[in-house]
Amino acid sequence: MTQLHRPALTGIALCLSLVPAHAARAAPPQGEGVAWDIVADLTTEIGPRLAGSPREAAARDWAVVRLKALGFQNVRVEPFTIAGWVRGAESAELTGPYPQRLHITALGNSAPTPVGGLTAPVVYFASLDALRAAPAGSLAGKIAYIDHAFVASQDGSGYGPFGQARRQGPAIGASKGALAVVIRSIGTDHNRDPHTGGTNFPEGTKAIPAGAVSGPDADLIARIAGRGQAMTIHLVLEGHAVGELPSGNVLAELPGRDPSLAPVLLACHLDSWDLGTGAIDDGAGCGIITAAALNVAKHGQPLRTIRLLWAGSEEVGVFGGAAYAKAHASEPHALAMESDFGADRVWRVSFNLAAANKPLAERIAAALAPLGIPVNAAKAGGGADIGEIAKASGAAVIDLDQDGTRYFDLHHTPDDTLDKVDPAQLAQNVEAWTRVLAIVANETGPISGAAQ
Ligand SMILES: [Zn+2]
Incomplete structure (x- = not known):
């Protein structure tokens, strides 16, 4: 709780006693920055965006406009179809x-x-x-x-x-x-x-x-x-099946200085369940990865291309991740990372890096240590949307593990709404992602995952 000066406290206490209890509730969180704006605007202007629905299509259009306005290049939709279901x-x-x-x-x-x-x-x-x-x-x-x-x-x-x-x-x-x-x-x-x-x-x-x-x-x-x-x-x-419905992935890039180097892939998913507005699952994830990419670019064009994948139709069967892997399996990928576990703080980092990339892992660990983020001894598991491409391309995977203590209180419920996103924790995610990305996107040597 904020410390207040004594004279002010008297005045405030008096004021509060005159207003009804419900009006004294804390104001909803107000954040700032690219990550907050993305999750706030997506949940406000689009809202629920069930896979295959017209609202998911509207979210793709919204995403293309937003990513172009933020300065990304090669912004495009890669369409696919899914087995549809409606409530x-x-x-x-x-x-x-x-x-x-x-x-x-x-x-x-x-x-x-x-x-x-x-x-x-x-x-x-x-x-x-x-x-x-x-x-x-x-x-x-x-x-x-x-x-x-x-x-x-x-x-x-x-x-x-x-x-x-x-x-x-x-x-x-x-x-x-x-x-x-x-x-x-x-x-x-x-x-x-x-x-x-x-x-x-x-x-x-x-x-x-x-x-x-x-x-x-x-x-x-x-x-x-x-x-x-x-x-x-x-x-x-x-609720019932409705045959094939249109969906799609939104891709956007910050091209690197050396196009011969394999890109870094950052993923989130754009679709949500229809009960809530998809703030923690996964509007926040799209905000986090996008803000981190832009933060890195603020310090100069990165060496490697940073590619964003705002995947479609994750919730109903990871169709977006599968479509991306099918379309891009033959391209080299240095590293894949995904943010799809809410908006609470990053508490741990996990790696799936080749033995030769041990010095890289050590530099990342040193960059995260001041944020109080230790290294998990267990190998990174990746996420749903990057699973297939990481396997197909042999890409390294780094997980910035978010605190999941309250995630399943809200997951897939009507309560997955913007007020559940804590701006301070969202900003901590962006800072952790920025630190990792600044290192890997400027890494000159080869980056790959541990042998399977
Ligand atoms: Zn999700």
């Missing part, structure tokens, strides 16, 4: 034993419920493994419900294993005859907002309705299951 009406009610409305949202790729919805008995599974162990055919005519124990952590490592309840659970339920699958949201908050996200129905598996209930609703279901009482749910999930 529809969605609601759920526990109809027995205690009738109550549940807060639910459909998962991407969910099939629609029949007209009027469906009502069916619930089979409760405490984990995805418990569902896997259910006998074939045992879920015929039932709604399979999957609980799990995902908890917050700084590195967000629970999302991989527990997120499988969302990614694979509905298909596993379908394979055992379930009419529909409902899961506890893959989130760490205690709010009434459910978390959406994509699920997959592999070839040969019939798509069924699939949704996620909010944490408090999941707790209610778990309490009733714990009493051994039978439950029934009425489900309306009208």
